[in-house]
Amino acid sequence: MPDKKPISSVNDFVVRFANVNGSGSASANEMFARAILRHGVPVSPRNIFPSNIQGLPTWYEVRVTEAGHLGARGGIDMMVAMNPQTWDKDVAGIEPGGYLFYDSTKPMPSTKFRDDITVIGVPLTAITNSTYTDPRQRQLFKNIIYLGALSALLEMDPKVIEQLIGEQYRGKEKLLSSNVHALHLGRDWALQNLKCPIGLRVKKSDKVGDRIFIEGNSAAALGAVYGGATVCAWYPITPSSSVAEAFTAHCKKYRHDPETGKAKYAIVQGEDELASIGIVIGASWNGARAFTATSGPGISLMTEFIGLSYFAEIPAVIMNIQRAGPSTGMPTRTQQCDIIACAYASHGDTKHVLLFPEDPAEAFEFAAAAFDLAERLQTTIFLMLDLDIGMNHRLCRPLKWDDSRQYDRGKVMTAEMLEEGRDFGRYLDVDGDGIPYRTYPGTHPTKGSYFTRGTSRDRYARYSEEGSVYADNMQRLVRKFETAQDLVPRPLQANAERPTKYGVIYFGSTSPAMDEAIGLLEARGHQLDRLRIRAFPFHSSVASFLAEHDFVYVVEQNRDSQLRQLIVNENGIDPVRLVPIVHYDGTPITARFIAKAIGDHQDHLKVTPLRKAVS
Amino acid sequence: MTYIAKPKFHHPGLKKNELGYTHRDYEGKISTLCAGCGHDSITASIIEACYELSIEPHRVAKISGIGCSSKTPDYFLGNSHGFNSVHGRMPSVLTGANLANRDLIYLGVSGDGDSASIGFGQFAHSIRRGVNMTYIVENNGVYGLTKGQFSATADRGSKSKKGVTNTDNAIDLVAIALQLGATFVARSFSGDKTQLVPLIAAAIRHKGASFIDVISPCIAFNNHAGSTKSFDYVREHNDAVNRLDVLVGRDPIAVDYAPGTVQVVEQHDGSKIALRKIDADYDPHDRLGAQTFLAKHAAKGQIVTGLLYVDPDAEDLHAHLNTVETPLNTLEADTLCPGSAVLDKINASLR
Numbered sequence: 011m012p013d014k015k016p017i018s019s020v021n022d023f024v025v026r027f028a029n030v031n032g033s034g035s036a037s038a039n040e041m042f043a044r045a046i047l048r049h050g051v052p053v054s055p056r057n058i059f060p061s062n063i064q065g066l067p068t069w070y071e072v073r074v075t076e077a078g079h080l081g082a083r084g085g086i087d088m089m090v091a092m093n094p095q096t097w098d099k100d101v102a103g104i105e106p107g108g109y110l111f112y113d114s115t116k117p118m119p120s121t122k123f124r125d126d127i128t129v130i131g132v133p134l135t136a137i138t139n140s141t142y143t144d145p146r147q148r149q150l151f152k153n154i155i156y157l158g159a160l161s162a163l164l165e166m167d168p169k170v171i172e173q174l175i176g177e178q179y180r181g182k183e184k185l186l187s188s189n190v191h192a193l194h195l196g197r198d199w200a201l202q203n204l205k206c207p208i209g210l211r212v213k214k215s216d217k218v219g220d221r222i223f224i225e226g227n228s229a230a231a232l233g234a235v236y237g238g239a240t241v242c243a244w245y246p247i248t249p250s251s252s253v254a255e256a257f258t259a260h261c262k263k264y265r266h267d268p269e270t271g272k273a274k275y276a277i278v279q280g281e282d283e284l285a286s287i288g289i290v291i292g293a294s295w296n297g298a299r300a301f302t303a304t305s306g307p308g309i310s311l312m313t314e315f316i317g318l319s320y321f322a323e324i325p326a327v328i329m330n331i332q333r334a335g336p337s338t339g340m341p342t343r344t345q346q347c348d349i350i351a352c353a354y355a356s357h358g359d360t361k362h363v364l365l366f367p368e369d370p371a372e373a374f375e376f377a378a379a380a381f382d383l384a385e386r387l388q389t390t391i392f393l394m395l396d397l398d399i400g401m402n403h404r405l406c407r408p409l410k411w412d413d414s415r416q417y418d419r420g421k422v423m424t425a426e427m428l429e430e431g432r433d434f435g436r437y438l439d440v441d442g443d444g445i446p447y448r449t450y451p452g453t454h455p456t457k458g459s460y461f462t463r464g465t466s467r468d469r470y471a472r473y474s475e476e477g478s479v480y481a482d483n484m485q486r487l488v489r490k491f492e493t494a495q496d497l498v499p500r501p502l503q504a505n506a507e508r509p510t511k512y513g514v515i516y517f518g519s520t521s522p523a524m525d526e527a528i529g530l531l532e533a534r535g536h537q538l539d540r541l542r543i544r545a546f547p548f549h550s551s552v553a554s555f556l557a558e559h560d561f562v563y564v565v566e567q568n569r570d571s572q573l574r575q576l577i578v579n580e581n582g583i584d585p586v587r588l589v590p591i592v593h594y595d596g597t598p599i600t601a602r603f604i605a606k607a608i609g610d611h612q613d614h615l616k617v618t619p620l621r622k623a624v625s
Numbered sequence: 626m627t628y629i630a631k632p633k634f635h636h637p638g639l640k641k642n643e644l645g646y647t648h649r650d651y652e653g654k655i656s657t658l659c660a661g662c663g664h665d666s667i668t669a670s671i672i673e674a675c676y677e678l679s680i681e682p683h684r685v686a687k688i689s690g691i692g693c694s695s696k697t698p699d700y701f702l703g704n705s706h707g708f709n710s711v712h713g714r715m716p717s718v719l720t721g722a723n724l725a726n727r728d729l730i731y732l733g734v735s736g737d738g739d740s741a742s743i744g745f746g747q748f749a750h751s752i753r754r755g756v757n758m759t760y761i762v763e764n765n766g767v768y769g770l771t772k773g774q775f776s777a778t779a780d781r782g783s784k785s786k787k788g789v790t791n792t793d794n795a796i797d798l799v800a801i802a803l804q805l806g807a808t809f810v811a812r813s814f815s816g817d818k819t820q821l822v823p824l825i826a827a828a829i830r831h832k833g834a835s836f837i838d839v840i841s842p843c844i845a846f847n848n849h850a851g852s853t854k855s856f857d858y859v860r861e862h863n864d865a866v867n868r869l870d871v872l873v874g875r876d877p878i879a880v881d882y883a884p885g886t887v888q889v890v891e892q893h894d895g896s897k898i899a900l901r902k903i904d905a906d907y908d909p910h911d912r913l914g915a916q917t918f919l920a921k922h923a924a925k926g927q928i929v930t931g932l933l934y935v936d937p938d939a940e941d942l943h944a945h946l947n948t949v950e951t952p953l954n955t956l957e958a959d960t961l962c963p964g965s966a967v968l969d970k971i972n973a974s975l976r
Contacts, residue, residue: 047976222975232971238961240953241724243717264963272949274956276724281750285717288710288747292721295708296686296729297954300721314711408972411965417958450954451686451706451722452729459683461699463709473699 014126017107018209021051021076023087025160025210028100030093032064038153039070041174042160043403046074047223048170050215054080054522056402056598061248061341067096076217080369080405081523084600088210090156097122109208111160113152130204132159137195151192158196165207167214168197222370222408226399227303229370229409230329231256233377234301235264238417239327241300242277243289245308248341249397250331253303254279283308287315287326294325295462297450299381299417301327306335306348309355316390317356318464320487323437323446325384325391325420328352329377332396334596343596344397346518349572352392353546359484361491363498364392364546368521369399371406372544376499378411385420387494388448396567398519398598421447428457436460436471437483444490491547498545501552506537513559514591514608515552517543517573520565523601530605536612538563546576553581556588561615563608565591567599631655631703643679651675651682653703657696663815663841663856664693664763668700670818671732671761674825675702678873685730686722690715690744693770694736694763694841713744716751716760720942723756726952727943730829731758738768741777741796748798752805752834757941759828759835762798763815765843766854773846784851797923799933802836803916808939809835810915812930814859815842819868820930823898826871827932830896833939840928864922866931867909868901892937900932909935 017023025042029035036057043055054073060066073083088109091100104110106126112118114131123129134155138148161168172190179186200206231253234242244254254277261275280286286302293300304312309330319326332348334340352364365380367373373395380391421441423434428449434457437446446469449458460471466480467473474480516524521542531538541555541562556562556577564574571590578585591607593599631652639647651672656665675682682704689695691712698707710718719733733751740748740762751760766779773786780795799812809831813821821839828835840859842848848855853862873896890898890909900909908914915934922929949956 218976220972220976222972224975236962236968238956238958240956240961241721243721264967265961267949270949271947273947274949274953274961276943276946276948276953278720278724278754278946280717281746284714285720285747285750288714288717289721289724291710292688292708292718292723293725293953294721295718296722296725298721298725300725315714318711409968411962411968413965415958415962449706450726452684452726455681455683456704459704459706461707461709463707464711465709 012107012126012128014107016109016128016209017087017105019087020211020213021074021215023074023210024083024085025072025074025088025090026086026100026103027070027090028093028096029068029070030095031060031062031066031068033092033153034150035068035092035153036070037178038157039072040403041171041178042157043072044174044223045161045166045171046072046212047218047405048174049167049212050218051076051212052078052080052217052405054082054405056082056398058597059342067093074212076215078217079522079526079601081526082598082600084602090160092156109210111156111163128208130163130208132156132196132199132204137199141195151188154189154192155196158193159200161193162197162200162206163204163208165211165213168193218405220408221405223403223405224370225252225401225403226367226370226373226395227252227331227401228256230373230377230393230395230400232260232409233374234381235260236374236411237299237378237381239299239301239381240275241290241293241298242275242302243280243286243300244302245280245283245286245304247283247305247308249333249401250303250305250308250329252401253329253331283311284315287312287328290326291315291319291324294384295451297422299327299385301329301381303329303331305331305333306351307338309348309351313356316362317358317360319390320356320360320362321358322462322464323388323448324462325388327380327384327391327393329393329395331400332394334594340596342397344519344598345567345594345596346394346396346520347568347572347594348394349568349576352394353576361547362390362392363387363494364394365499366394366517366544367399368518368542369406370404371409373399374409379499382418383494383497386418386497387445387490388420389490394518396519421445423447423449423453423458425454425458428454434458435469437467437469437486439486439489442489443493444486444488445493495547495549498547498549500549501544501555502542503551503555504540506539508537510537510539511560512537512612513539513541513555513562514565515541515543515555515562515573515577516565520567520599523599523604524565526601527604527608530601531609531612534605534609536609538608543573548577548580552577556581556583561587561589563589563591563611565599565604567593569594642676644681646676646679646682648672648676650704651702653698653700656700658693659845661844662693663765663843664697665700666815666818667761667763667821667839667841668697670821670825672701673818673822674829677822678826678829678871680730680829685732687732687734688715688719688722689734690736690739692736692739692768694734695739697763698732698734713739713742714747715739716744716747716756719758720751720754720756723758723942725954727757727948728952731756732829733758733760735760735762737762737764737766737776737778737798741798745777745796749801749805752802752807752836754942755806755808755834755940755945757832757834757943759825759837761825761837761839763841764798764838764854765841765847766852767843767847769843769846780853783853784849786846786849797919799836799838800916800919803912803919803934807836807934808833808936810934811836811932812838812840812928814840814863814930816856816860817863817930820865823869823871824932827869827892827898830871830873830892830894831935831939832893833936833941859928862926862928864927864929866904866907866918866929866933868903869932870899872897872899890935890937893939898932898935903931909933
């Protein structure tokens with residue numbers, strides 16, 4: 011018996027699988043998460059993987075959470091330790107009272123274990139070697155065998171997993187039956203040789219509801235399909251590649267003319283990021299909805315074109331799946347670190363619209379909206395996801411679409427409007443909102459053509475280096491950005507139960523951890539109003555929120571508190587009133603981290619000054 | 626780019642083409658390039674070619690990068706949309722524009738600095754993708770706007786205006802275009818309008834990636850003794866493989882040259898290129914032969930001009946991508962959006 015009482019918990023624990031990249035464990039581990047979901051219990055899985063194809067360590071963490079907390083929790087209740095190289099670190103990470111599951115084929119010295127955890131050994135290699143002769147089969151089925159053993163230890167319904175295997179190998183009977191066999195091999199061994207179940211258990215529930223389980227990148231790609239994107243140009247880069255790959259898959263399914271079989275889309279894998287954004291800008295200039303997907307290094311390469319999009323006022327949509335930078339940084343680790351780089355991308359005075367979805371459902375909605383915004387505002391729109399949302403499955407509300415919705419193509423002057431005698435000046439602010447009319451190439455034989463250029467020009471697109479003309483144009487661009495404030499998704503505010511002078515601002519993938527952290531903070535006696543920012547430029551309610559609170563914490567996943575910098579810069583606020591709470595080691599921010607950082611600061615604020623106490 | 630627009634009035638008796646347009650309808654603003662610049666001659670040839678083809682000016686999209694050559698789209702087809710993008714990145718912008726609307730004519734104008742240095746990659750990839758475009762490089766071997774630095778097409782051993790000798794090897798864009806699979810490859814000389822006009826016309830009619838390298842001497846920085854891109858040097862070393870005429874379908878096809886000296890190439894749209902052979906053994910359908918021919922003549926210090934290679938059955942990027950005939954920029958939600966019923970099914974598959 012361990013010297014610490016084993017953790018006992020139903021539908022609320024964290025299991026982490028430690029594997030070797032390329033060992034084929036991913037599908038078994040994901041099946042484990044999906045099986046729990048099919049029990050009606052919410053899960054929040056996360057891939058933690060190296061920037062490598064084979065051989066390096068990889069982890070897959072499944073948070074089982076009947077309460078529905080979808081952020082990372084921190085701490086591991088059960089470690090499935092399948093990678094000898096990371097054994098020591100993996101074992102050390104287990105919570106006291108937790109469980110260690112390992113392949114016990116070869117004896118391990120007692121020093122490799124801990125006294126305060128329960129050790130569960132299953133001779134996985136011995137079982138596979140006695141059953142299979144093919145080395146690859148031995149490797150792959152070992153994963154299914156440990157899944158079977160876990161199902162017994164956690165009291166999971168094997169029929170649920172069998173059903174999942176059936177769905178995965180539909181039409182491939184041989185694979186189906188052999189996987190089911192491997193599942194029961196592990197399950198039966200555990201039932202016969204181990205005390206089942208352990209303290210951690212999965213009990214059927216009904217907490218999933220109608221929610222769906224989808225990766226953010228796939229949802230964003232689907233948003234692009236629904237939003238009417240017809241041109242996608244991209245260059246492979248982790249963690250954004252799956253956006254374009256998913257867009258391709260969705261288009262193949264939903265975008266072919268039923269009569270001719272021809273494609274109502276064009277996808278080009280560019281030679282680099284510069285070409286990709288160039289293609290997007292060329293297509294958008296010509297009236298198509300176009301986008302690219304990239305990550306931080308790609309944004310760096312695209313900045314010259316982004317400046318052109320801003321100054322020449324050409325729509326573009328960039329989906330930036332952020333990863334840990336700078337430079338190559340940690341390509342497979344998450345961060346929210348491109349806020350400043352994107353907000354002010356390119357040389358000169360520029361400002362760009364950023365959208366911050368919190369989950370795949372918003373990634374879908376914001377992706378579709380990005381194309382309306384790009385055409386309405388005639389500028390670049392950044393959809394700011396990150397690896398944590400983009401490459402992990404998330405439970406989220408079902409995706410919704412209003413069939414009456416038409417695309418907002420913005421201010422486009424047609425041949426008929428030109429014939430009516432409407433004055434066309436490409437950069438004329440006819441409505442006072444800073445947004446001019448544009449024409450598509452080929453519109454009219456004699457009217458409405460103009461020259462697009464990155465150099466300064468007057469309201470009628472005529473080249474000009476007059477200072478006053480340039481300044482007039484730059485001021486109109488500011489007006490346009492102000493117009494954008496009311497077009498982008500507004501911040502969402504949630505107030506504490508009791509009035510408080512403290513607030514917290516957060517955004518994007520921090521959202522689920524923040525939701526959970528609020529509960530933890532309340533348990534410590536701290537009340538905070540919340541504001542989830544969903545876009546830049548900031549709506550006026552951000553300034554109001556700042557004015558209403560003495561201190562506002564800004565929680566984000568980068569070193570330099572970039573959103574805080576942007577708020578200070580754009581709102582002219584005293585930085586002292588904005589307290590940075592930053593997390594930037596490449597792992598997703600956790601509720602525990604947020605609650606401790608804010609809680610400790612709040613406790614400090616409550617300390618009575620010594621001078622006051624003795625007077 | 627200029628402050629001064631050309632006056633619109635013109636002589637009422639000016640000759641008109643089939644659409645009723647005069648030459649003036651194909652002109653743009655007044656050029657601000659140096660007097661005598663070869664680029665202005667190319668501009669004149671583009672105007673002439675478009676006039677002869679009776680192209681509707683507004684159905685042309687003219688796209689360029691940055692540099693002297695990239696300024697020229699402002700000087701022709703004033704009723705067309707133009708796009709002066711960023712240095713070397715014209716090909717990607719043109720590719721995107723072409724994907725959005727396959728019905729327009731795409732004219733990409735670039736320079737040797739633009740295409741052979743910073744934009745070398747984009748040049749190469751737009752060619753290998755088969756974008757339906759006419760890609761013209763106005764090649765003077767020098768950076769004019771920044772006053773005289775060698776470009777990547779400057780020949781090894783040639784001298785700059787300041788007397789510096791170029792020690793780097795030159796990039797021959799024609800040779801590269803052939804290697805990359807361009808389906809229409811030509812070289813010409815800005816001072817040879819007779820050759821250049823029909824080449825541009827044939828390139829516009831070609832469906833696929835058409836590339837024309839036009840030697841265009843820089844009057845200010847590369848027209849001196851020691852330069853291999855000067856007017857005198859090119860005139861002395863020019864070896865034309867053929868002369869050609871373009872016969873569009875609406876005209877009666879009449880080839881009145883002596884038998885055995887003319888080869889007619891029919892293009893995808895029915896237009897015909899009549900090649901008057903100068904080099905009797907030159908076959909413009911032989912890509913490998915063209916590469917060898919070029920290399921042999923280059924070794925002798927000769928600049929081969931004319932239509933070097935054409936594949937009359939070429940396919941373009943839209944064919945490779947199997948896109949619908951309707952321009953993508955005209956598709957709306959009713960044909961693009963799968964709708965809520967499909968989304969419900971997608972949702973159901975994600976549980």
